[in-house]
Each structure stands twice: as structure tokens, then as C-alpha cells.
Amino acid sequence: MTALLSPLLEQLATKFRQVSRYDYCFPYNIERAILHSFPISIVKLSKPSVQDIQEWLKARGLTIAPIGTPDRPLFGCTVIYRNRGFFFVDGLLDEAEQRFTLAHELAHYLRDYDYPRELAIQKLGPKILEVLDDERVPEDDERVFAILEGVNDRLTLCQS
Amino acid sequence: MSNQEMMTRMAYRASSNPDYIAYLFELYSSAEKTEWSAIARKLGLDEIRLARVALSRRPRQETFDEDIERIAEYVEVDVTELLSILRHAEALEVFRANSNRTGKRWLMAARDKEDENESDI
Numbered sequence: 292m293t294a295l296l297s298p299l300l301e302q303l304a305t306k307f308r309q310v311s312r313y314d315y316c317f318p319y320n321i322e323r324a325i326l327h328s329f330p331i332s333i334v335k336l337s338k339p340s341v342q343d344i345q346e347w348l349k350a351r352g353l354t355i356a357p358i359g360t361p362d363r364p365l366f367g368c369t370v371i372y373r374n375r376g377f378f379f380v381d382g383l384l385d386e387a388e389q390r391f392t393l394a395h396e397l398a399h400y401l402r403d404y405d406y407p408r409e410l411a412i413q414k415l416g417p418k419i420l421e422v423l424d425d426e427r428v429p430e431d432d433e434r435v436f437a438i439l440e441g442v443n444d445r446l447t448l449c450q451s
Numbered sequence: 452m453s454n455q456e457m458m459t460r461m462a463y464r465a466s467s468n469p470d471y472i473a474y475l476f477e478l479y480s481s482a483e484k485t486e487w488s489a490i491a492r493k494l495g496l497d498e499i500r501l502a503r504v505a506l507s508r509r510p511r512q513e514t515f516d517e518d519i520e521r522i523a524e525y526v527e528v529d530v531t532e533l534l535s536i537l538r539h540a541e542a543l544e545v546f547r548a549n550s551n552r553t554g555k556r557w558l559m560a561a562r563d564k565e566d567e568n569e570s571d572i
Binding site: 365 | 482483516530531534535538539541542543544545546547549550552556557558559560561562563564565
């Protein structure tokens with residue numbers, strides 16, 4: 292039988308179940324699981340677009356770099372920095388669609404942010420957090436080591 | 452001064468100290484343009500119990516779950532509601548401290564409505 296998930300996704304799904312003490316009840320309260328297990332706030336907006344999210348952040352004094360992408364309607368959006376952040380979701384969607392959107396955003400966080408960080412710490416030690424958290428640029432030996440250990444693609448360690 | 456007034460005053464005073472939950476309540480309340488009384492309603496607490504939470508030490512990252520459970524037991528507050536405020540305030544804190552930072556360390560991604568695409572934004 293062909294595997295439906297890649298080994299990485301299986302690994303991330305397993306981690307999620309462990310961390311969130313997944314209990315298989317249906318419908319699953321993913322909102323609760325995210326709040327309990329990850330350093331992320333869930334924000335519900337009415338029919339959010341790229342621009343709405345930028346304005347939401349700006350209204351709270353949170354100026355991030357211009358996103359530089361066309362404005363368009365979104366089901367959901369993830370913004371993370373220094374392992375803190377927001378999952379934005381269209382609060383007008385029905386519950387099942389909101390749940391799916393949050394699962395989608397959580398997958399982005401786990402696959403594109405949390406996993407590469409964990410991998411970097413595992414390969415390069417906890418000091419690499421200073422680089423990942425934008426406190427300093429990587430040292431030459433860290434750049435080389437990152438390339439040799441194959442974490443370069445995910446971490447963009449060489450593009451500071 | 453009643454016990455309640457004293458607790459409330461202490462809680463407000465602690466709101467300038469990042470070691471206390473009061474600091475996170477104040478961050479939340481100023482960003483969301485809401486009063487502490489609205490936080491109390493969201494958490495289902497009266498003023499004195501809100502002050503007790505506010506005067507609790509902020510959960511430590513390494514023992515976050517344990518610390519949150521302890522606070523929740525101490526004041527009988529719904530953990531999920533409390534987490535929704537604390538997670539929000541912590542994200543605000545980090546983003547504010549790093550405004551205008553650019554570069555590859557941000558994760559921005561979205562699920563588009565048009566064409567059901569997903570994208571990095």
C-alpha cells in the first residue's frame with residue numbers, strides 16, 4: 292500500500308498528537324489544542340485580506356516589513372517571528388472550514404518554522420537560536436556546518 | 452483601604468513589570484483598546500480574582516504548562532481563555548520589540564480563497 296503521507300509529515304503529525312495530548316474526540320477542538328501547545332494567538336477577522344492583516348498589525352503598533360504581495364481574500368494566514376505569532380482565520384467561515392484553516396496554518400508552522408528550528412538546534416546546538424531569532428548573523432563555521440549538515444535550505448542561514 | 456482595593460492597586464502597579472501577568476494584561480488591554488474589566492468578563496472572574504491572576508508570576512517557558520495549570524487552580528479560571536489572552540499578549544510583545552525588522556526570519560504564509568491556493572506572502 293502506498294503511504295499517503297511523507298515521512299516528515301507523519302513525523303510532524305505524531306509530534307502534534309503527542310504535544311497536544313490529542314484525544315481523538317470529534318469534532319476536534321483544534322483551537323484549544325493550538326492555544327495549549329503552541330506559542331500562537333488565534334485571531335478571527337471578518338473576510339480577511341492581505342491588506343486587512345497588515346492593517347490589523349499596524350493598528351496595534353506592529354510594523355512589519357511590507358508584505359509586497361497583491362491584496363487578495365484569504366481563508367487564513369500565519370505570521371510568526373521569534374517563535375511567537377498569530378494565526379488569522381476568517382471568523383465568518385463555518386466551524387468545519389475554520390477548523391480546516393487552522394489545521395492548515397498549524398501545518399505551516401510545524402513544517403516551515405518549528406521543524407527547521409528543531410533540526411538546527413539538534414545539528415548546531417542551542418546557540419543557533421541567536422541566529423534564528425535575528426540576534427546575530429551566523430558565524431562562518433555555522434554557515435559551513437549548516438551547508439554540510441543539509442539544514443541550509445530550510446534555515447536560510449547563509450542569507451542573513 | 453479594603454483588601455480588594457489593595458489587590459487591584461497592586462495589580463495595576465505590577466502592570467509595568469514584565470515578570471508579572473499584569474504586564475501581559477496591560478499589553479493586551481492597550482492593544483485591543485479594552486479595559487481590564489473586559490478581560491475579567493472574558494475570563495469569568497471578579498475584580499479580586501483577576502487581580503490574583505495579574506499578580507501571579509508570568510509562566511516560564513520551560514515550565515509553561517505547569518505554571519499555567521497552577522495559576523488556573525489557584526483562581527479557578529478557564530485555562531483556554533487565560534491562554535488566549537497570554538498567547539496574544541506574548542506575540543504582541545515580541546512583534547513590538549522587533550518592529551521594522553526585515554529578513555528571512557519571519558514566517559508568513561496564507562491559505563488563499565482565490566483558486567484555493569496556498570502561498571508564502
